[in-house]
Amino acid sequence: MLDATHPDSLPARPGVGYKPQHYTAIMADPGPLGWLEVHAENYMGDGGRPIAQLRHLAERFPISVHGVGLSIGAEGDLDKDHLARLKHLVSWLNPASFSEHLAWSTHDSHFFNDLLPLPYTPKTLDRVAAHINEVQDTVGRRMLLENPSSYLAFAESTLSETDFLRELTQRTGCGLLLDVNNVFVSATNLKTSPQAYIDDFPLEAVGEVHLGGHDEDEDETGAPLLIDSHGKAVVDPVWALLDYTLAKSGPKPLLIEWDTDVPEWPVLAEEIARADKALSLVTA
């Protein structure tokens, strides 16, 4: 277990999920942009432009390394090769933050490129805690764990997601990445209250907040089914949920995530400006 008092060093400013096509625009006029987030796996090649560009960006901006492939919620062991790649990336880049997901994506050595759900039970809690300890011990630093978007539930679950996450922070010293769009998506899909989720969330452990867009669908009963697509602007109810959260938590590093149908830079710059405004409301 690592020291839980280790400070998070991302600034409490807006950040953005970095896309190479925005390189020139970001360098020319970052506006209120205070930091960048990259997907760890995109920078695990041996060399070439991606790595060179990341080195360059890191000279100018604090970087958050956000992993999507560690499969922390897997039943099986963590992939040792992948852990070693992560350790290598974190050691040469020395990012301001490292985060991963409460999800699984690998089974029997096959990777499914999606964040798959797990039931919340004492048994899965033990397993995820052991995996987080292994990650933190190997990489040598504290990590943040992100709450998932839920589309369904497991009949076997006995713990709430917020209790599950709180217990993980207590057992491992890890921090949390609070994705308020995921909170809104899950609450809509599972017919719960997003505000109640925030009320129950251990906000003191939050080192970063995510904001993204979602798609709207319906299940076979006609109930709304929201899908976390990262392909649209953040909707008003999610901005309102952000305000609700920040009023309780104080300022946090806020990330705009847009991964599919990625727009031109000015569209993202507007989202960044809106995040900056949300922060200004709670920064006295």
Added chain:
Amino acid sequence: MTVTQAQFRTAMLDPNAAVPPGIVNPDGAQASKRFNVYRNNVAVSLSDALEAAFPVVRKLVGDEFFRAMAGVYLRKHPPKSPLMMFYGDAMPQFLHRFEPAKSVPYLPDIAAMELALRLAYHAADATPAPPDALGAIAPDALMSTRLRLAPAVQAVNSEYPIHAIYRANTQSDAPKPVMQAEAVLISRPGFDPDIHPINAAAAKAISLLQKGQTLGEAIATADDTLDLGAVLGLLLAQGAITEIY
């Protein structure tokens, strides 16, 4: 009722499989359409990765064929690592055996070329040997010399005009391909991979040099179509030689 990840995985990859009992909606009823979100995410994200990886293969067979083919591929060859930049490494072998693509016999070699380009893009950076490095070697020592090539360097050899087909599908002014055997050298002098046409003898010699054989050994197995001087000149010009020993 416990849902194992093996059950979840099996049902997720088979659109006709039943959703594992114990996966429910907020009312406690079985959640079929909700489970389909994962089926769809996995199939679409892997298919998208293959589209991005093999744009010329896709252009040659058309979007609809490619999507259907990707659907078969991703179930037969799910990624073996979270590094999606390398996903699709079994595509050339897969296409060799993929019956519906038999009418496009050069498809596997185009896939191999696109794969080589991607590997070159992500290969380790290397410091090239100086352009006059070979000139410094005494003539009688030349045949026992070995070269270390940059990690990005690959030679792709084909019975088909892969260079001409690639150009015809990526450049607007490219000539129409003529049915003949072609080979290419892929190298990366800066950050973008370069493609140079070479002959089959040159491709074979480069592969032997890559394996650590001497210049003499590379010549010994070649026929008279090998112009070793031209091959070495091209490798040096492309910054493809990192060490001479």
